[in-house]
Amino acid sequence: MTDTTNERKLKHLRTIESDPGSDRRRYYFDEIRLKHRALPELDIKDVDPSVEFMGRRLSFPLLISSMTGGDHELVRRINFNLAKAAEATGVAMGVGSQRVMFTNPVARDSFELRRLAPTTLLFANLGAVQLNCGFTIEHCRKAVETVGADALILHLNPLQEAVQPDGDCNFAGLAAKIAEVARQLGKPVIVKEVGAGISAEDVRLLTDGGVRFVDVAGSGGTSWSRIEHHSLMEAERRNLGLTFQDWGIPTPDALRALAPCRDRITLIASGGVRSGIDMAKAMILGASLCGMASPFLKPATESAEAVIGVIETLRRELTTAMFLLGVSCMDKLIGREELLLGRWGDGEMG
Ligand SMILES: Cc1cc2nc3c(=O)[nH]c(=O)nc-3n(C[C@H](O)[C@H](O)[C@H](O)COP(=O)(O)O)c2cc1C
Numbered sequence: 001m002t003d004t005t006n007e008r009k010l011k012h013l014r015t016i017e018s019d020p021g022s023d024r025r026r027y028y029f030d031e032i033r034l035k036h037r038a039l040p041e042l043d044i045k046d047v048d049p050s051v052e053f054m055g056r057r058l059s060f061p062l063l064i065s066s067m068t069g070g071d072h073e074l075v076r077r078i079n080f081n082l083a084k085a086a087e088a089t090g091v092a093m094g095v096g097s098q099r100v101m102f103t104n105p106v107a108r109d110s111f112e113l114r115r116l117a118p119t120t121l122l123f124a125n126l127g128a129v130q131l132n133c134g135f136t137i138e139h140c141r142k143a144v145e146t147v148g149a150d151a152l153i154l155h156l157n158p159l160q161e162a163v164q165p166d167g168d169c170n171f172a173g174l175a176a177k178i179a180e181v182a183r184q185l186g187k188p189v190i191v192k193e194v195g196a197g198i199s200a201e202d203v204r205l206l207t208d209g210g211v212r213f214v215d216v217a218g219s220g221g222t223s224w225s226r227i228e229h230h231s232l233m234e235a236e237r238r239n240l241g242l243t244f245q246d247w248g249i250p251t252p253d254a255l256r257a258l259a260p261c262r263d264r265i266t267l268i269a270s271g272g273v274r275s276g277i278d279m280a281k282a283m284i285l286g287a288s289l290c291g292m293a294s295p296f297l298k299p300a301t302e303s304a305e306a307v308i309g310v311i312e313t314l315r316r317e318l319t320t321a322m323f324l325l326g327v328s329c330m331d332k333l334i335g336r337e338e339l340l341l342g343r344w345g346d347g348e349m350g
Helices: 005-018 073-089 105-111 128-132 137-147 158-162 174-184 200-208 224-231 251-257 276-284 294-302 304-325
Strands: 051-053 056-058 062-064 092-094 122-127 151-155 189-192 213-215 266-270 287-292
Touching (some): 062 073, 062 304, 073 092, 073 105, 073 294, 073 304, 122 128, 122 137, 128 151, 137 174, 158 224, 174 189, 189 266, 251 266, 251 276, 276 287, 276 304, 287 294
Parallel strands (some): 062 092, 062 287, 092 122, 122 151, 189 213, 213 266
16 A cells, blocks of 8 residues: 555645635535425424434534544645534534544654544545455554544445546455454444446445445535546546546436335435535435535635634524425424425425
8 A cells, every 4th residue: 555645635636726626515405395394383493403323413404524534734734623513503524534544653743633533433444445455444443543433434436436547446355354344343334426426226335244334425415537637647647537527426316216224224325415405305315314514625725713614504494495485393394295285295306
């Protein structure tokens, strides 16, 4: 394993900053209409957006999705600001891939967030494909222990790997290795994509292996295909990353397709979730938690207060949407497809 992971993560951050198109802004959630209630028969003060997830009460169902970590002042600042904001607002947070700390131990402290977020629901993170590249259950345990995490996220990124000239593209037999980790870890394992979605066939493989949490991380938001394209040197580019930049299952479609699996799996929605209205729609489609990544990046480089500002706006938006739907609590929102209107309400895909 070469020690280029740290440099690559920094390059990604610079690419995202310089290329606004890396957030595809497809707004797939806009295609969904909800049933407005002119008579909500509620006082907005009585709307409670809090939710229980993994046995913990969150102030509302928000996950600051996995982004970064490494040996650099910028990524430390991002992670520390995110952790402080998550703790102050009572939402969940995931760290970015921890692979870097195994090749560059100095990076470890960027993931040590428990001291900043003593009561926050925290998720560790590794690329699942690393289980085919020498990583074992011991690496998974170390990742969890470093964060002080409540669960481990294993991310699936076959598209991101495939558009790199030297990506780790051996995904053969991975479901069995993920199952082994889920059996042995002693903490919940969450499997997520990174922006191309997870299908019902994938979920079947995962649930057969004992995984109980899936983040669909569908298309519509951050495109790793595009980011990898722009992170490559000119001579390495084959335009594959641009050709595939919008590949994947849009997040609302992924959620809808997984409705029959909901008795076996707890769903997280991420990928292009951009407002509290999107969050309400994702919850109606069966998600128990909503993740957002790139909208937090810029505020996290500034301050914890800037991140808190974004979180408070989302909470206000979600609460307002619940009020206008005549819904007082999360139990009356999650999976309640009778709140959908039009084609989505008829059970048709977008
Ligand atoms: C800067 C950045 C870095 C990311 N790094 C990781 C990572 O290390 N591990 C992971 O599982 N997902 C990673 N993601 C993917 C996000 O967690 C999320 O699944 C995806 O970006 C879709 O959410 P969004 O559209 O709100 O950005 C990253 C996203 C961003 C924006």
